[in-house]
Amino acid sequence: MRSLTEALAAPLGDADATIQSMEDASPAKWHLAHTTWFFETFLLSEHVDGYEPFDPDWAFLFNSYYESHGERNARFNRGMISRPSLDEVLAYRAHVNAAMEPLLADDELAPLVVLGCAHEQQHQELLLTDIKHALFQNPLGPAMFDAARDPAAKRCEPEWLSYPGGIAKIGHQSDGFAYDCEGPSHRALLEPFAMRSTLVTNREWAEFVADGGYDDALLWLSDGWAWVQENDVQAPLYWRDGEQFTHAGWRARDPDAPVTHISYFEADAFATWAGRRLPTEFEWEAIARGQDCPECDAAFDSAAGNQLDAGRIGATPVMPRGGTELFGDCWQWTRSAYLPFPRFRPAEGAVGEYNGKFMSGQFVLKGASCATARGHSRASYRNFFYPHQRWQFTGLRLAKDI
């Protein structure tokens, strides 16, 4: 699993892996090291007698936001860490991987190992979205992957998937891994509604733009309108004329592909313009639980798989083969704020800082994107971002009351 991270970083040079384009993003090298630090700190240092850290100073460098684990390197300073080099960080990974071997058989530690792997999978996605944003800053528009295979998205006819209302079972319900914020499983009361079977496409978004969507204050949330004005927003992030910036550089935009890289503000304005609304996270999950999670849409499985799908990441995202596009194209904004489920308790200890502390000001996104690791998709997954953020593969799906 961890080797995928190296595979994703393989096309990057030392400089590519070092730069940081904004506070929200981190350097690729940092992702490589921070995920390793997680294993070293929470597993090796605590459970292996006499384990010596690879380099004691690195704990400071590669901690992220665990306030209980000492002063952190100020977040925006991550892009200043030219040393250790990419090669040294890769050696760090090899060292920790080797040291972890004996622990993988320890059943007691299994939950922590699984958490470390899930954590790494999250950072695999962030590595991809962060480096995309960094390369985008370069006027030369450099490509990270080839885009040899770039199948056009199939045009699907949207349908309305109806739900009769009633009490739905929400939240993580199996024995598999899930983050603390996905539970406890609980009941939610839903009114009758319908959700569209397909995501909103670039073609539909272009109509919104052409209709003056970005110029009509009445379509926007108040904070959204302020954001549009202040940043002179006129299109999704990464749009330029008929093109879109991708991991394979600037490419022609596929009108039938789902729109991506939009903020919550944009998603909400679009829904208002379309006379619809965004679904709640509960509505989305209720629909998703009645559907099969389409495995074929998962983006990455292994390093091999990644080599195979590099073109896909490089290209504009393509429509999945059939299905309802729930997973594997883009994260879908819901109108639900990221808040605790009833009876939620943060996990004990340092890892308890993981999710609960972010429960203000953010919105839940459901599904999974083309950059999400395959095993990391499930109906109960709650991704969350601030309403102005859009450097992730974020899109939307419409809903309506019935």
Place this chain on the structure above:
Amino acid sequence: MRSLTEALAAPLGDADATIQSMEDASPAKWHLAHTTWFFETFLLSEHVDGYEPFDPDWAFLFNSYYESHGERNARFNRGMISRPSLDEVLAYRAHVNAAMEPLLADDELAPLVVLGCAHEQQHQELLLTDIKHALFQNPLGPAMFDAARDPAAKRCEPEWLSYPGGIAKIGHQSDGFAYDCEGPSHRALLEPFAMRSTLVTNREWAEFVADGGYDDALLWLSDGWAWVQENDVQAPLYWRDGEQFTHAGWRARDPDAPVTHISYFEADAFATWAGRRLPTEFEWEAIARGQDCPECDAAFDSAAGNQLDAGRIGATPVMPRGGTELFGDCWQWTRSAYLPFPRFRPAEGAVGEYNGKFMSGQFVLKGASCATARGHSRASYRNFFYPHQRWQFTGLRLAKDI
């Protein structure tokens, strides 16, 4: 009803009524004029043939955030409007009041008139909180009201009010006035919980401070901790040693009075420290619907009533006589984000900009404060502010799962 606004502004000079201390607050003169502009714009100009605006330029000056009604005077510029003077604005009020007389009997217009009055009541509260913040900037700490009567708060023993869970009816359910966001009335599913009968007091808050509450990152939401650090927050707004700034200037703090002027971040951190949590808006409303709304706690009824209670406003807030302190002491933060109820639709026309557009990033507060107009309190009322804001009379009430 409107005469209360003038009564509240009576202790203010022209200069007092002109200054603006921050973007969130508005000058008293602006509140006086803006509420009048509402009647002139939505009633007189649209429903009285040949009505001439008092001054056509004032529409621009005193519009607030209605994007559909033309360019507004940039919000932070409100404090630059030394002219018209306070006297001229009072003349404007008299003029519009007189012109409104014939319309008060028109049943068709009644909903708009009622909305205009509710709007004015909101601004009465804002006038009080905004001028308090403005006077607080003055190192001389000037008083606006006398504080002759200042009864100490009674010390009440807190109890836990239990709720068995189940489906509760939430939202506005009577024929009386309510804002669009209070409806539609709908069902909500609640798990068993208990809510404390009393508000958190200054005494309890002082314990939190003494215990290092403001220095322990682990108690705080991530955004809250950043806010504490950036603003060097060490106590509620308006605290200074054993004193508290009030409308009657700096006064000794009553330990048994409810703590006020805290942010959501602080409320949440306190609850975490206390091993409890904040209630949801649905839990709060469910409890409140089982209680009588204690009329005796309402702050203002008439200009006369205001004269009477000026001391109360000037003083530190006092405990209500018995009851559960639901209304009339302070707004109580809930852990619910301010979002639309199921099947919510904004009102048609310009007044539809009233509430729906603020549905991102804010939290719901329930109850009513000592500065809330008496007729403006009801169980379905949804006040909302950003989690860092605390210049309103904001406090908290603890809840727990059972």
Place this chain on the structure above:
Amino acid sequence: MRSLTEALAAPLGDADATIQSMEDASPAKWHLAHTTWFFETFLLSEHVDGYEPFDPDWAFLFNSYYESHGERNARFNRGMISRPSLDEVLAYRAHVNAAMEPLLADDELAPLVVLGCAHEQQHQELLLTDIKHALFQNPLGPAMFDAARDPAAKRCEPEWLSYPGGIAKIGHQSDGFAYDCEGPSHRALLEPFAMRSTLVTNREWAEFVADGGYDDALLWLSDGWAWVQENDVQAPLYWRDGEQFTHAGWRARDPDAPVTHISYFEADAFATWAGRRLPTEFEWEAIARGQDCPECDAAFDSAAGNQLDAGRIGATPVMPRGGTELFGDCWQWTRSAYLPFPRFRPAEGAVGEYNGKFMSGQFVLKGASCATARGHSRASYRNFFYPHQRWQFTGLRLAKDI
């Protein structure tokens, strides 16, 4: 002399006198009080046994930048001081004036009294420029003075005043009052040059604008171009179409009047565009010492005089009657940085903070404006502002090498 200050403030209401439009400017009330504080602090408190301050708290409020005299009220907070009211401040002035009476005959104190008066004269000018900026923020464009008399400026033919070069005597050379920075008198070596007899007019400036002066980066200093871009500057401050904002509100612009309210950046760019340059302060002073200081141009002499000239202030500035427009129209940017003269020593004691501490980053302006008190003009006077500032009556005069 001090009664002129009251006369200038006479058209202002309490609110007008309280507001502050930017950090560079101060409220009129503050000017009234601060100049009084100067007399109270440096004369009454130090030289009158048993003198009781009018109000001890006001020392904090009305100190300006004398670091040695205790913590100051943060500069941008001055606009929050709604109390004391304008009337109370006027009472403060009367109180201090009365207390000063006996000291006026004391020869030993005469230098400090003269400094206090010069200080007050500076603030008279600032009071006028600051309130103009504040009223300008008001979309209603209110007038402070009538503009009954508004004689059109006479069109003068510009001539070149030549100077042969050589050693000039620079700096304050008489027994009259001067600030410390005007001395010591010293020799300066000048190359041959010529300076224009007239100021640059609105007409000439309009040609610069029409020729794309604000759009051609090559005309500008690097910092100037950044300032133009960041603030989207397209014209002098207070220009709007063919109008100009004045103390008498919006008025038609007189093309033959000197251009005013320009920054150093603009003055320098204009000179470059015109193929000329700005004079140095030494060149300007050398020319001025060969000219009579035209008394008729001085703006104010007494309260009566002010009443008389209120229209002049209200109007666009008018050309002086003959002469070389050195004094009484506008301050003229020189290309000299504000730095100490050879052998300069700041005055001893607190008043020594007066000038020397501002000697970095600012440019010298010579002459006097239409808002400068009559007795406050002299050839050695060194006014100074940052190169981006332009809310004073600032203009320019061209020079060239010969």
Place this chain on the structure above:
Amino acid sequence: MRSLTEALAAPLGDADATIQSMEDASPAKWHLAHTTWFFETFLLSEHVDGYEPFDPDWAFLFNSYYESHGERNARFNRGMISRPSLDEVLAYRAHVNAAMEPLLADDELAPLVVLGCAHEQQHQELLLTDIKHALFQNPLGPAMFDAARDPAAKRCEPEWLSYPGGIAKIGHQSDGFAYDCEGPSHRALLEPFAMRSTLVTNREWAEFVADGGYDDALLWLSDGWAWVQENDVQAPLYWRDGEQFTHAGWRARDPDAPVTHISYFEADAFATWAGRRLPTEFEWEAIARGQDCPECDAAFDSAAGNQLDAGRIGATPVMPRGGTELFGDCWQWTRSAYLPFPRFRPAEGAVGEYNGKFMSGQFVLKGASCATARGHSRASYRNFFYPHQRWQFTGLRLAKDI
């Protein structure tokens, strides 16, 4: 000469050469490419028929501030250019060097070639100061050079070098290369003064710190005090306890070495504290013209020379062997603003943007630092920086009136 640039960059990895720590600084890779772009743009493209740019897109990337040469890559974005890689930039250098060969014999182009070399020498110094600042951000404090040889500075007794006053000849006076702003040569009138023979040392600065120099507002220029407060300045840049950050990492501070990395504000405050003042640029030059320029102090001569002196750069700067420390230790702040000399005219064409446009808000520094290329030192050289900047090797020398 250009090979020294490569030699200086030799210890840097691709990531080291890419990062940018602040807007004032540029990545090493950018320095390498920008100096090359200068030769390509002003020599090859204009004077070689059929010359094809190495890569047409790079002109945009590696232009700096020549407004006449097209839109530039926003300055703070330079740190985002991970591609081209360091190797590719070195190939660019080789390509342009080869293409330049035939032009070196062309007498007509000699002035531009010399300018290009001088420009490169400036960037050699900036490369060293910028990478030092970037590595300083890294909590690991990485070293770029070894510090094998680190001779302690010799303790010199300071003497006062007197100057009798009179007319001095100032500005560039030989046939050698000089920037346009160093001329025209002209006369300046000086009063009698004395200048210290030695630079202020770390030992003296430590006394200033110990005496509360950073806490006494009265010692500081007004802007300087604001800068101290806002940035919480307590010592020169790169000081930490008894250590100093150098190109060889954190090293013990030599008390007898000249203090470096101080702002003009600090230099001025120190001089005030010491009861002295800073010299003017004219005083400094007049003294320097009476001294031999000590060749032995020049830091770099060739790549070989650089290898030799790497330890010197890495170490704390050392006292020169005898002499008056005019050149080769640190740039010395003067109290002269950076302004045009009499009859100054910017050079024609694009290279005319080189110096004149920076003539506002900056101060002149004289001498040369340990990072200045040997051939780049001369008495007429005018370096200039804003008064708050201190990432260069900046120090001071005291003067006094006599």
